[in-house]
Amino acid sequence: MPAKPISFGDLHFEKKGDAAAFLQAMLHKYDVGDKVSSDDGSILRAALANHPRAEDKIGCGIIHFSVRSADYGTKCFWVNRTDGSTEKFAHRACVYG
Template sequence: MPAKPVKIGTLSFSKKGDANEFFRKMLYKYELGDKVTDGDAEILTHLVQMHSEATEKIGAGIESFSVRTADYGTRCFWVNRIDGTTERFSFRACY
């Protein structure tokens, strides 16, 4: 089976594995609790909009993104909403 290309905003990846590696590197360049940069937030906005539960994840609207812990000591991206609530999401669940 040939690799399936992945397009996220202006980014294009020849296969899911390349997209996974890109977002894994982004996730681990931040310390836990850090807010992501505006440039990365722009990419993550396009990414979370592709999530099968995007409406629930985005909620009232996106204020920013951060990196925090998830289950079993792992880390993930979190949507910080304009109403002060937060929601985690897995980048792998977006494409």
């Protein structure tokens, strides 16, 4: 099966696996409790648009992203919304659906 390219805004990847690895590396450069930088946040906004539940995850609007604890001792990206609510999301779902 041929590789499937994917883009997050102006950021283009030849293969979905490369995009998933990029987001995984981004996640692991932050510690639990960190706020994601505005540059990385721009990439996450574009990636989140590909999430199968993007509308639910974005909700009323995004202020910023953070890294927090997830299930089973892992960590993941969280959306911090304009109304003060938060929602976790799997970066792999932004790539693979």
